[in-house]
Amino acid sequence: MTDMHGLWLRLVDSGHLLLDFMGAGGMVMWALALLCVLYWTxxxxxVWYMRRVFPHWADDRRRAWEYLVDQPGVWQRAVRTAWLAQAQQQLAGPLRxxxxxxxxxxxxxxxxxxxxxxxxxxVLALNGTGNPRGMAAGVWQAxxxxxxGMVLAITGLFSLARLERIARLSLDRLADQLRHD
Structure with a gap:
């Protein structure tokens, strides 16, 4: 029971530290927090779409392609191109x-x-340079x-590069599966 109480106190202390940190940065920090939550959502x-939904969609196209490729005519190339364009839009479109x-x-x-x-x-206009504590608070807020913002942008760039790579590999894999030998 004591361990749970200690854990609870650490969580409350962490929450207070986070609120102090957010408050020190001003309203912009709250906007950045909202942007961060939206981005990572x-x-x-x-990730869920590329790992769970898209493979089923691609399998359906691959099975349909196995039927279409044996049919007479040259229209299969247009179907393949349309499916690949659709896959490109599904994979990379939402990344914009x-x-x-x-x-x-x-x-x-x-x-x-x-x-x-x-x-x-x-602070400088009201107190002159005689209030270093007030100036420090403004610099801290700045x-x-x-x-x-820079930390969020850097982590965002890395995660976007990874998502774009996964999308490109998935599209290449689908294109290889829809080849006419």
Whole structure:
């Protein structure tokens, strides 16, 4: 029972530290947090789609192709091209929104920098240079969103590169399976 109580206290302390961190960065940090949750939701949806849904779709096309390839005519090439275009759209199309969200992260971080520097200038205008604590709070508010935006953008770029690679490999595999020998 004591271990559960200690775990609960550590979780509460961690929650308070996170809230303090978010509050220190200002409203921009909350916007970045929302952007982060939205981005990673889209990433996990794409991973789920590419691993669970798309293989079934591709198997259906492969089975249909085995029937179509033995039929007389030259229209099979058009069907193959259409299926590959459809697969490309299904795999890579939704990644465009994720790319836009990754591009927004450093821009929001920059917005946090500007708002933090405005806070520093406000302290300077009211108190002059005699209040280093007030200036430090503004500088802290300016650097946190910048750092958070860059961290989110870097992790986003790596995950997008991985998703694009998986999509490209899945499309290449499907194209190989739909060959006319």
């Amino acid at each position: 889209l990433v996990f949806e794409r 929104l994720s790319k836009a969200l990754v591009a927004l992260c450093p821009l929001l971080g920059l917005l946090g920098t500007v708002s933090g520097m405005i806070a520093v200038f406000d 650097t946190l969103p910048t750092m958070a």
